[in-house]
Amino acid sequence: MKISFFFFFLLVSLCQLCSGFFGFNRRVDDNKFEQEHIVANLCTQVMTDRGYDVLDKNTCKPEKTFIKATVDEVRAVCGGGGKGVSKEIFKLVECKLDPAHNKPPNCEYTVEEVEKKILVTCAKNKPTEFKILE
Secondary structure: HHHHHHHHHHHHHHHHHHHOOOOOOOHHHHHHHHHHHHHHHOOHHHHHHHOOOOOEEEOOOOEEEEEEOHHHHHHHHOOOOOOEEOOOOEEEEEEEEEEEHOOOOOOOOOEEEEEOOOEEEOOOEEEEEEEEOO
């Protein structure tokens, strides 16, 4: 029984070690950037789920733009420096407040998908912010 428990513990430890080595564990910084700037769903749902819809009890946030890409794709724009301009065009989702539904708790957003280059601000080769380039 002691050998079985030891073997199980060793196997679990090895799996955790390998998952970190192969990048299966996501970093906190990546999760934060993804939470704030990357979206794959509809605007109203994402804005509500992530807490971006309400600025205060009387005001809905007027707009927010999300990147439809992975953190790794955005990180590649950093290029090892403090800022980087994308060479390729990124798909972006612009969530804009619907004037007919602009009071909390009923903030609703329209969806507009655009494709543009972005400027990414990075810290230690990790994306922290981005701006759309016209």
